[in-house]
Amino acid sequence: MNAFIDIVSATLAKDAEGFSSSADSVQARVRAYKEDRHGTSKWANRAAFTSATALFRFRKLPNVEVTPSLHIVCAGERYRILSIEDVRGRGMYLEVLAEKVEPR
Secondary structure, three states: OOOOEEEEEEEEEEEEOOEEEEEEEEEEEEEEEEHHHHOOOHHOOOHOOOOOOEEEEEEEOOOOOOOOOOOOEEOOEEEEEEEEEEEOOOOOEEEEEEEEOOOO
């Protein structure tokens, strides 16, 4: 586990004047293994996820359901979750493929 990540959901909040703004609501803060995309055979086998730029592996959280509607924030960078997989089907670890979100 080499990185600290925040699992966040974007929420819309309205101010007193009726204007809405987007704010992040942190669902969980966990320690995770992060692997960036590179030219190994492991990443070549993930050809279906060509837009994935990072892999995160962390312990399954008891009261948090990780879904593709959530985002991961790691070291000030934001990642959009593409897929979630239970590692070896044991319910202990989750493996998340994510795409880095570039600011416009």
